[in-house]
Amino acid sequence: MTVEAGLVALCDAAEVSEDTPVRADVAGESFAVFLLEGEFYVTQDLCTHGPGSLSEGFVEGCEIECPFHQGKFDIRTGAATYAPCTEALRTWSARLVDGKVCIDPSEQRSAA
Numbered sequence: 641m642t643v644e645a646g647l648v649a650l651c652d653a654a655e656v657s658e659d660t661p662v663r664a665d666v667a668g669e670s671f672a673v674f675l676l677e678g679e680f681y682v683t684q685d686l687c688t689h690g691p692g693s694l695s696e697g698f699v700e701g702c703e704i705e706c707p708f709h710q711g712k713f714d715i716r717t718g719a720a721t722y723a724p725c726t727e728a729l730r731t732w733s734a735r736l737v738d739g740k741v742c743i744d745p746s747e748q749r750s751a752a
């Protein structure tokens with residue numbers, strides 16, 4: 641599902657709402673796509689603490705609460721913000737192209 645060179649489309653922007661993140665399985669990786677105050681954010685879907693799928697978690701302000709052990713991460717940076725999570729999520733810059741949320745997989749970031 642390539643949109644333009646280097647970019648990979650994860651989902652339709654219209655699928656994502658502030659309360660309902662979307663999981664996208666692309667190129668052997670699972671991503672969670674979030675909408676926060678009109679901006680899209682992309683993190684890895686898998687919790688760094690265990691098997692929790694963050695797209696099935698609960699959005700609280702700018703944080704996502706893992707449905708497994710209720711650890712939390714900052715959606716904007718991937719930083720772990722609440723125990724038992726301590727390791728940051730990988731994140732990617734989200735871009736909107738033709739109504740789709742896209743990332744450049746090579747632009748993976750990790751919170752300090």
Ligand code: FES
Nearest residue numbers: 687690692706711
């Ligand atoms: S698996 Fe996410 S908090 Fe434990």
